Each structure stands twice: as C-alpha cells, then as structure tokens.
Amino acid sequence: MLDEQQIVAKVRTCVATALGKDEDEVTQEKVLSRDLEAESIDYLDITFQLEKAFGITIQKDELFPQKIFQDDAFVKDGVVTPKGVAYLREKLPFADLSGFQRDPKVARVPELFTVGLLVNYVKTKLGR
Amino acid sequence: MRYLLVDRFLELEVGRRAVARKCVSRGERFWKDLPEYPAPLVLEALLQTAGHLTRAALGFKRSTMLGKIESAEFPGEALPGDTIRLEVNIVGRRPEGNLCEGTADVDGRVVGRARFLILFMPPDREPVATPYVLDRRRRFLQAVGIKKRGDS
Numbered sequence: 001m002l003d004e005q006q007i008v009a010k011v012r013t014c015v016a017t018a019l020g021k022d023e024d025e026v027t028q029e030k031v032l033s034r035d036l037e038a039e040s041i042d043y044l045d046i047t048f049q050l051e052k053a054f055g056i057t058i059q060k061d062e063l064f065p066q067k068i069f070q071d072d073a074f075v076k077d078g079v080v081t082p083k084g085v086a087y088l089r090e091k092l093p094f095a096d097l098s099g100f101q102r103d104p105k106v107a108r109v110p111e112l113f114t115v116g117l118l119v120n121y122v123k124t125k126l127g128r
Numbered sequence: 129m130r131y132l133l134v135d136r137f138l139e140l141e142v143g144r145r146a147v148a149r150k151c152v153s154r155g156e157r158f159w160k161d162l163p164e165y166p167a168p169l170v171l172e173a174l175l176q177t178a179g180h181l182t183r184a185a186l187g188f189k190r191s192t193m194l195g196k197i198e199s200a201e202f203p204g205e206a207l208p209g210d211t212i213r214l215e216v217n218i219v220g221r222r223p224e225g226n227l228c229e230g231t232a233d234v235d236g237r238v239v240g241r242a243r244f245l246i247l248f249m250p251p252d253r254e255p256v257a258t259p260y261v262l263d264r265r266r267r268f269l270q271a272v273g274i275k276k277r278g279d280s
Binding site (some may be wrong): 018019041042044045047048049054060067105 | 193196198199202219220223224227245247
C-alpha cells in the first residue's frame with residue numbers, strides 16, 4: 001500500500017508529465033491553471049496520468065466537474081449559487097471550499113484545483 | 129483528411145496497438161525544400177495511425193481529432209525512398225479517447241517519437257454520414273488494408 005509520501009510523489013510526476021513541467025515546480029499548493037498554466041485539455045491528460053499511475057478509474061466529471069460552468073442553476077451573474085456550492089461540495093468532498101465560499105465567483109472555481117487537491121482526491125479514491 | 133500519410137496497415141489490434149507503413153516519396157506536393165522528410169509530417173503520420181486505431185474500437189463510426197501532443201522528438205531523418213514503420217500503442221483509454229505513444233522508424237532507426245491524446249469528435253461536430261462519406265471511408269479502409277474488398 002502506498003504511503004502519503006509516495007502518493008504525493010506520484011501525483012507530482014503525473015502533473016509534471018501532463019504539463020511538461022519539472023517535478024520541482026509541481027508543489028502541492030500550486031494551482032493547476034494559474035501557476036502551472038494548465039489548459040482545458042490538460043485536465044483530461046492529468047486524468048489519464050492518474051488512472052495509469054494509480055490503477056484507478058475516474059468517471060467523467062468525477063474529478064473535474066464541468067457541469068458547474070454549464071448549468072444556469074449553478075451560476076448567476078458570475079457567482080456560484082448556493083445550489084452550485086452544494087454541487088461542488090458533493091462532487092469534491094476532498095476539497096477545502098471554506099475560502100471559496102467567502103467569495104464564490106465562478107472565475108475562482110479553477111483555483112480550487114491545486115496539486116494538493118489531486119493528492120486528496122487520490123487518497124480518497126484509494127480509501128486512505 | 130487532407131493529407132493521407134499512412135499507406136498500409138500491417139497490424140491492428142483493436143484497443144491496443146497498430147503498426148503501419150508510410151513510403152516516403154519526394155513527389156509529395158507538400159514537401160518543400162528540405163532534403164529530409166519534414167518532421168511534422170512524420171508526426172502527422174503517427175497521429176493518423178493512432179486516429180485509425182482509436183476509431184477502430186467503435187467500428188470506424190466515429191471521427192477523431194488530436195487533443196494534445198504531450199511530447200515529440202525527432203532523433204533521425206527519413207529520406208526519399210525510405211519506408212517509415214509507424215507503431216502506436218494505446219497507453220490509456222477513456223470514453224473521451226486514448227492516450228497514445230508512437231514511434232516512427234526506418235529500418236530500426238528511430239526518426240520520430242511522440243506521446244499524445246487522440247479524442248473522439250464531439251457528436252455535434254461529426255460530419256454527416258452521407259452515402260458519399262461512407263463510401264469514401266470504406267474505400268480508404270480497403271486501400272490501407274484495414275478492410276478487405278467486399279467488406280461493407
């Protein structure tokens with residue numbers, strides 16, 4: 001069974017491979033989009049890498065829920081509605097939404113997706 | 129597809145791997161002034177091989193598109209008269225498409241190597257399957273050896 005350090009190391013390798021970065025640069029606090037320049041297709045690439053590295057299956061929208069950007073009930077005037085926040089909470093139980101809830105602009109949703117969030121996701125997925 | 133850069137499929141293991149052949153001719157009209165076959169076309173040949181391999185999983189009923197080139201390198205050159213062997217392995221499979229690794233070599237000498245995502249075309253961007261489109265697709269698959277003559 002992988003320990004936390006091994007999970008972190010493998011996640012960093014996955015992200016570095018998908019984004020063409022040095023692993024040293026891929027630290028847990030880094031935001032995939034803002035700090036590591038991930039674009040939309042890179043999220044799918046990261047999904048491929050995680051599945052392969054950990055032998056897991058990740059359903060569509062399980063890790064990177066796109067519906068938050070597409071459903072009018074979840075966003076109004078550029079702000080995530082309480083229903084949208086509830087949706088994020090349901091989809092991302094491994095994410096810390098406390099900071100986001102104080103200023104739930106939809107433009108801030110990508111900032112939730114850090115390397116650390118991926119580590120937490122994998123830990124949850126592996127039952128850790 | 130504007131440039132058809134795969135001449136013959138030698139092996140096709142649906143969902144796993146494909147090996148194809150590309151014969152290099154100086155007569156190709158998109159070959160400009162370079163002495164060697166342009167590296168982007170070596171890459172395109174690998175991508176086309178991967179595209180057909182990906183489409184084979186759904187009976188060639190869906191189109192594919194390039195999602196992303198994760199890495200690519202061209203350690204050697206192919207020259208007129210060379211036969212490029214194109215090998216593509218699927219290293220990750222998802223409903224959206226495949227993560228693939230491809231190697232192009234001439235007599236065992238690697239001329240291109242790449243890792244990339246091939247995705248299924250979203251349904252709303254699929255070309256309409258007119259009789260003309262279906263016939264052209266069938267004739268292409270026969271020409272490159274994926275289907276036999278007489279197959280539908």
